[in-house]
Amino acid sequence: MSDEQIILDAVDKFLAKDVKPYARDLELADEYPTDIVEKMKALGLFGATIGHQYGGLGLSAATYAKIVERVSAVWMSVSGIFNSHLIMCAAIEKFAHPSTKETFLPRLATGELRGGIALTEPDCGTDLQAIRTRADRCGDDYLINGTKQWITNAVQGNILAVLVKTDAQAQPRHRGMSLLLVEKSAGYVATKLSKLGYRGVDTAEVVFADVRVPATNLIGERPGRGLQQILAGLALGRINVAARGVGVARAALEASLEYAKVRTTFGQPIGQHQAIQIKLADMATKVEAGRLLTQNAAQAYDRGGRCDMEAGMAKLFATEAAMHNANEALRIHGAYGYSPDNEVERYYRDAPLLVVGEGTNELQRIIIARQLLERGEV
Ligand SMILES: Cc1cc2nc3c(=O)[nH]c(=O)nc-3n(C[C@H](O)[C@H](O)[C@H](O)COP(=O)(O)OP(=O)(O)OC[C@H]3O[C@@H](n4cnc5c(N)ncnc54)[C@H](O)[C@@H]3O)c2cc1C
Numbered sequence: 001m002s003d004e005q006i007i008l009d010a011v012d013k014f015l016a017k018d019v020k021p022y023a024r025d026l027e028l029a030d031e032y033p034t035d036i037v038e039k040m041k042a043l044g045l046f047g048a049t050i051g052h053q054y055g056g057l058g059l060s061a062a063t064y065a066k067i068v069e070r071v072s073a074v075w076m077s078v079s080g081i082f083n084s085h086l087i088m089c090a091a092i093e094k095f096a097h098p099s100t101k102e103t104f105l106p107r108l109a110t111g112e113l114r115g116g117i118a119l120t121e122p123d124c125g126t127d128l129q130a131i132r133t134r135a136d137r138c139g140d141d142y143l144i145n146g147t148k149q150w151i152t153n154a155v156q157g158n159i160l161a162v163l164v165k166t167d168a169q170a171q172p173r174h175r176g177m178s179l180l181l182v183e184k185s186a187g188y189v190a191t192k193l194s195k196l197g198y199r200g201v202d203t204a205e206v207v208f209a210d211v212r213v214p215a216t217n218l219i220g221e222r223p224g225r226g227l228q229q230i231l232a233g234l235a236l237g238r239i240n241v242a243a244r245g246v247g248v249a250r251a252a253l254e255a256s257l258e259y260a261k262v263r264t265t266f267g268q269p270i271g272q273h274q275a276i277q278i279k280l281a282d283m284a285t286k287v288e289a290g291r292l293l294t295q296n297a298a299q300a301y302d303r304g305g306r307c308d309m310e311a312g313m314a315k316l317f318a319t320e321a322a323m324h325n326a327n328e329a330l331r332i333h334g335a336y337g338y339s340p341d342n343e344v345e346r347y348y349r350d351a352p353l354l355v356v357g358e359g360t361n362e363l364q365r366i367i368i369a370r371q372l373l374e375r376g377e378v
């Protein structure tokens with residue numbers, strides 16, 4: 001058996017035993033899955049893509065995407081607990097000073113430190129160069145002031161990679177933007193937000209009021225590179241959101257297939273009606289295509305170099321597939337799909353996040369088109 005298969009089997013066992021039986025109740029109660037997080041630590045998921053030298057599993061993006069698909073097919077919120085954490089870790093591992101890597105990566109790999117990325121603000125998400133959170137140099141420290149919005153893991157986690165302005169006057173604006181690692185400390189106040197879906201995992205408003213962090217927490221040798229650093233990390237983020245899309249789309253298909261065999265109308269299972277068969281065929285084709293695009297993007301990421309077009313295509317297609325399949329699953333289940341007693345109701349509430357998070361699908365189309373024009377080939 002390959003190393004990859006051993007890991008995937010361990011993930012499947014964990015999902016069947018420790019996640020599936022509890023997902024529905026925790027999600028409906030919007031309760032943080034503390035026991036599940038402890039099991040994830042033991043499995044090494046918080047270090048999935050972190051290199052061996054820092055105590056991580058050192059998995060390829062291709063294997064990681066397969067894990068994310070599996071987790072999201074059972075409960076998408078659980079994938080959010082380690083996905084945004086690993087985007088932060090990718091930015092540290094790629095760009096931070098060696099001593100910063102030594103300080104943080106081993107504790108991030110075990111899950112002792114857990115967190116995510118804080119980019120979005122109340123007044124801007126897509127247009128990140130418009131952020132207003134500032135970090136002012138004060139001796140050997142930075143003082144951070146500002147507000148971030150919709151930040152996953154900001155309440156239950158203990159560290160964030162925060163996109164800040166270190167030079168508000170810089171032109172172009174991205175030259176004044178930096179990425180700073182901020183551990184929870186005085187002046188950091190996170191307030192959990194309520195959401196349509198993706199419950200259980202915390203998403204918060206975070207106010208930074210004179211939060212002091214050592215200047216050594218800056219990612220990179222000097223300020224002014226934050227936007228490029230986080231955009232590089234977001235390629236992995238988009239691959240994992242694509243994988244989440246495949247997971248939700250697959251779960252919606254599997255539930256629909258089961259239901260189509262047992263629900264009868266007009267004397268036969270609804271799966272025998274061509275109108276339902278057409279839905280199932282389209283749903284299955286979208287899962288397969290989404291998975292192939294996601295693996296294609298993950299392999300491009302693993303080869304190194306630029307992969308924003310591949311990641312954008314995968315994210316766009318697979319997340320629209322999740323929206324489509326969740327909607328079709330609801331229709332196939334008739335009234336029963338409209339009840340929280342049925343998992344397809346959750347897929348219907350979870351899927352819309354995927355077309356917004358890690359860059360909206362409108363933005364993905366812009367990225368794909370720009371790359372097409374720049375590369376001059378498909
Ligand atoms: C549950 C949840 C969790 C999240 N977790 C995080 C997190 O951990 N960290 C984090 O930093 N953020 C997080 N976000 C925020 C998310 O990344 C942003 O919502 C997203 O980037 C979009 O930004 P916005 O909501 O401000 O929309 P806006 O940027 O205001 O966009 C509004 C609309 O305009 C469209 N639009 C914008 N610009 C253009 C353009 N140039 N051309 C065409 N259309 C355009 C958008 O596609 C969208 O349809 C989370 C959001 C949610 C809902």
